[in-house]
Amino acid sequence: MNKPFKVKLGSIEAVPMGQGLSFSVEGEEIAIFRSRAGEVSAIENKCPHANGPLAEGIIGEGKVVCPLHGHQFDLSTGKGCDRNESVRSFPAWIENGELYIDYSTTSPELVVL
Amino acid sequence: MKRRLVVIGNGMAGARAVEEILKRDPEAFDILMFGAEPYGNYNRILLSNVLNQTQSPSEIFLNTLEWYQENNITLHVGMKVTHIDRVSKKVFALKLSAEDIPYNKAIQGIDGDHFVEVPYDELIIATGSRPFVPRIKGSELPGVFLFRTIEDCDQIADYAKGCQKAVVIGGGLLGLEAARGLMTHDLEVSVIEAADQLMPSQLDLESANLLERAMGAMGLRVFTKTFTSQIVAKDGRVSRLIFKDGGILETDIVVISAGIVPMTEVAEKSGLKTNKGILCDDQMRTEDPHIFAVGECIEHRGLTYGLVEPIWQQVGVMADILTGVNSETRYVGSKTGTKLKVMGVDLASMGEKETDENDDEVLVYRDPNRGIYKKLIVRENKIHGAILLGDTGLSDSLMQLFMNEKELPENRGEILFGSIDGSKLLDAGDLPDSAQICGCNGVCKGEIVSAIENGNCSSVAAVGAKTKAGMGCGSCRGFIAQVIESVVGEVSYDASEHYYVPGIPFEKSQLVREIRSNGLKSVSVVLATLGGGQEDPTTKTGLASLLKTLWPKEYEDERDARFINDRVHANIQKDGTFSVVPRIIGGVTTPEELLRIAQAAVKYKAKMVKFTGGQRIDLLGIKKEDLPNIWKDIGLPSGHAYTKAFRTVKSCVGTDFCRFGLGDSISLAKEIEMRFQGVEAPHKVKMAVTGCPRNCAEALVKDVGVVAIEGGQWEIYIGGAAGSTIRKGDLLCTVDNPQAVIQYTSRFLEYYREHAKYLERTYGFVERIGIDLLKGILIDDNMGICLNLESKMQEAVDAYKDPWKEAEDPVYPFQFDGPQLIEVLQEAENNG
Ligand code: SRM
Ligand SMILES: Cc1cc2nc3c(=O)[nH]c(=O)nc-3n(C[C@H](O)[C@H](O)[C@H](O)COP(=O)(O)OP(=O)(O)OC[C@H]3O[C@@H](n4cnc5c(N)ncnc54)[C@H](O)[C@@H]3O)c2cc1C
Ligand code: SF4
Ligand code: FES
16 A cells, blocks of 8 residues: 555644644654644654654744754655654645645655755 | 766765865766765764764754755665776676675676666775674674674664673774663673773773773673684574683674774775775875775875874865866875873873883873873974873864874973963964864864854854764864964854854844734734734744733733643643643642542553652553543642743742741742742743751752741742752842742843843853843832732733643644544555
């Protein structure tokens, strides 16, 4: 099962303005963020540094700051901002007030320099 | 057409060479690099920290993928160059498979293999070295490791999990760093050294013996004069070492760190002259004028090096030649000095360790009880060699005197102990431009001077941002300040260093004025109005704290501007659970409260119950979803162990019970804690009240400390610290009643809230403003603001609400929820 598929996560109102909330999809934790400007994004809820819960991080300028040691990740690509590390990211969008993500079971692309 | 430059080896020398070339002429070459390791360039020196678990591998990378892209460098990682065809000027490389070790000699490439082939105009060989493996039977067994790459560190850490005992073969600098690193993996570690002492290349026998004692005290076993002849495995895992004299040592893991050998085979196979290393001249050229070599793989004037400083000098010369900036430059060899990077042991050594010359002066100072040994060899009034063990305070200055061949002060005591009048042993202003100031990042004085003169850098931070100087271990920052002083007369501070928060270009008083005059009451409004619409994540928490101080009642609290701890009023732990510290006022509790805490700890399965350093109880490992219920069950207010706010008042039993008590410290501690609990500040505030000058509550090292003295009086100390900084508090005043204590404390705390920088503890604040000025403002009221300070503080106190009340009434849905479970109906939702 390698094709992307659409997963409904429920009402967008669950995610507080400017913050994140974590969802457990197929046993994997995914962090959803909702910026004050109304954009939503979805990344893996597990910091590659030491498993910090990214959904609990502060966001801004399209980045999230991991609550444990402050590593930063781009919300749309999952790429680490100043280090050679990254998390999976998933397309996310709102339809009729409901939140959806494109959840692909393909393994993440290996990040090779 | 640009010339094509190919670099073999993407390590410290190869990548630095490219940086230096780009710095001189970014347009000169099309650059292509081969690196046998499967990632970009990292700081190999810091592998010691990776092994001892103080840094993660991701923290030691030097050049990011973006750096290669931005500079149009083609990077082939995981590819090993096998040979060079010097006639057609081509380089051949082979893709390594995942299991291949870059320094494995056997990987040569077989005819017919899939090769990459690239042409070059100029070629740099920077292949570094491989660990030397002495002839020991069994050195290829599973459980035997080398210590050279990130991969090695990963493998060692992984294998160490099932082990109890470890052995390091090799008692040199790296061997000791490896041994110390293994100790952090909870292993019992022994070091085996063939010579009759540790670190034979850097230490004389006496200092080596002292070092052995210091390592022994840390729990490390050292065996000198011991030769390993065989490593034996049992059930497919290493189990013991057998020594030449027949001795046996049981072990579960072995790390070999017995020296290094330059990697010369690419050069050799391509017909270039090699000896110990690849031979090159004073311009870093091999015998082929289009092939250069730098780093640990070379031999220059009969010497090979195993340190980074010589590399910075070599690549500078080579870059000058290759870009034509200066075709006369020469590398004449390097003087070297080293520091042992082992926590708890201070050791530096430079130049020669011993001398036979009768004319040399040898100065030795020994204090074996304290583990101190200093030896200086002086030749013609210059340092010829030095060993400093146990006290390396002067080592940076001595290293500069040594490297730059400076004349020494007549009073030799000064080079052993520093001058008595506190004057400097060495003034950075007197150093030549070529003097290396920052050894970690290879920055010389000339570059710093040019950053100051041409780049308008007049602060240490600005120089660091421009040149990387001072951004490694930081020990050279004093020198950088001296260089700035010598060029522009005075060290300034960056305007941005003074911004209250990074995202908004105002220092605190300006920012406060803007916020007040525009009536800005929420973080998002401040960001939109003053921050140019940017919402820098690191700016938000500082603004939230400031706004709460400025508008105690009207502040519009936005939870997304808070750190997680302040969203859920508990400290996040490394595993994502939280800790709960209820308020125990003045450190005094009751059996009923203890019972409730105990029952809650059982009910919510606290992973640990611990008395904190702040005289209260911490329940650790509580799930986020359980927080509201545990707070309700405990029935005490929050202790604010998590937030930048007023925290605790430590107390001692005082007149209630103590036979020495002079003042009722418990009542006063309780009263103060009740009053100030939860009041937010630029950083945390901790207090203590103690019943007599014996000071059992440690009041002199608190942000505010109160000491009862004879005659019913109380002393108030401010700006004390005993955390990462130690500072004795300054006496603000002595008063004769508890109410005055509260009054002056209110004034000080409010003044601190309004004027300190974000995250500036009182120890920094009091030091910066100065106690005399503070006395004038807060005691003599010479600015006429004291009434105002007191009423502002009263407002903050009145606005306090216990955050744990949110248990009854969350401020947003899911505030305390764990992950939301989603059932995926694959068939129904699959749109693929
Ligand atoms: C729980 C406790 C350790 C303990 O088990 O005893 C503790 C735990 C933490 N301390 Fe502490 N400190 C604790 C007493 C201290 C003390 C001693 C004291 O309060 O009497 C100090 C020295 C005094 C001081 O505050 O300077 C202390 C100096 C620090 C520092 C260094 C501050 C500094 O500028 O020097 C930090 C780091 C920081 O604040 O940036 C820190 C940071 C931390 C953090 C918050 C680290 C973090 O961000 O996670 C720890 C939270 C652990 C947790 O989740 O509970 N902790 N910490 C103590 C709680 C006291 C309490 O009841 O509130
Ligand atoms: C644990 C440790 C701690 C250290 N601590 C210090 C210290 O405190 N101070 C200090 O000054 N020095 C220290 N050093 C030494 C320092 O790291 C080296 O001097 C420096 O890394 C040498 O740089 P280099 O570029 O010559 O070699 P390297 O950094 O080893 O780089 C060479 C690179 O070339 C690659 N390569 C080799 N052959 C080929 C090929 N045929 N094709 C493609 N790529 C190839 C290798 O895989 C390697 O990545 C330490 C070293 C270690 C291992
Ligand atoms: S000293 Fe404080 S910050 Fe450090 S580990 Fe202990 S509790 Fe954590
Ligand atoms: S776990 Fe995310 S930064 Fe450390």
